[in-house]
Amino acid sequence: MWHDVRALNAIASALVAAVVLAFIGSGVWWVSQRPMFTLRAVTVESMFGRELQHVNKLTLRNGVVGRIKGNFFTANLEQVRIAFESVPWVRKATVRREWPDQLIVEVDEHEALGTWGEDGRLLSVKGDVFTANLAEADEDRELPALDGPEGSEKEVLARFAELRAWFAPLHLAPGKLSLSSRYAWTVMLDNGMSVALGREQDKTTLKKRVDRLVNIYPQLAALLPDGIQTIDMRYPNGLALSSAGLTIPQDASKPVGVSKSATVKKVIKSTRVKTKLR
Incomplete structure (x- = not known):
């Protein structure tokens, strides 16, 4: 093999490419850890532009922000989505990054149709069973x-x-x-x-x-x-x-x-x- 010039050139090229990629990866990681990419804002919006009835945007954001780990690049959006969807009245959430230091979260709110069963749960107009404050659910009408x-x-x-x-x-x-x-x-x-x-x-x-x-x-x-x-x-x-x-x-x-x-x-x-x- 040592007398095969073509094989030696291929190995050398591969090693050089690996070193270059390693340097590039290290550089990207170093840049991504700079303070400028620290998450500085999480904005909560309604998914369909409708006014949220039971979800307070400020309270929702403050309750979840402390559970978000990482920065703009490393934050796990799936985990962020799950964290928001675990909040009462939130039916669905989507999360996206906005350059250079912000997350935009859009939430869809449950709309209660009635109570479900005998354990204090609610049934939404879409047929989803969820848990929330019953006093908030029937404040406008008896369910x-x-x-x-x-x-x-x-x-x-x-x-x-x-x-x-x-x-x-x-x-x-x-x-x-x-x-x-x-x-x-x-x-x-x-x-x-x-x-x-x-x-x-x-x-x-x-x-x-x-x-x-x-x-x-x-x-x-x-x-x-x-x-x-x-x-x-x-x-x-x-x-x-x-x-x-x-x-x-x-x-x-x-x-x-x-x-x-x-x-x-x-x-x-x-x-x-x-x-x-x-």
Whole structure:
């Protein structure tokens, strides 16, 4: 090999290149450590230009700055992003460098739709479950209570929106919505009435049950001025209800027919009967 001039020249060139690269790398490292590249500012902005409702930019920045290690060149942007996203109300954060000594952080804020479960968590309008101060969440309006098995958040969110539209003709809105472990739906409306809708047999099951209730509800409300406590819509051609002022005939063993000509026969408090629709 020592007599191979071409091989020797190649080795020499490689060594020279390695030395040059080492010098360049050392020079870049030395320059990057100069005080002029010390991070002097971290600017927090809204990701979509909207005013942040629950995240204070100054408080957010001051709470995270102390956890940022390195300078303009060496700061780990992924770690910075994770640090910002660990703050309550922050849904998403992006971080970029701005020459020569600044980081720009854009944050997207959670928008709470309702509470989730019984452990004080919140559900956002995008179906994300997060933890934040409940007092801050419902300072403008009372939040509906939503619940369901783990992983069903977006399904419950979508169903809540549908129920809001379905009950709109009655000027009623869902105040609580729960999906049981057996995937049965129960909704409580803002007038205090709880409606059992049961499990979905197909994509139209719940809509048909709500439509039946919407059609008959004005008659039920007229017959029961004291209000309805619960309604069970799982029957194929009827319903079951309970009311503090339920009116039924003398013979309570027979189904009660509901029609505009129904008359009050007897008032029995907290009575539950099966109501057959005509």
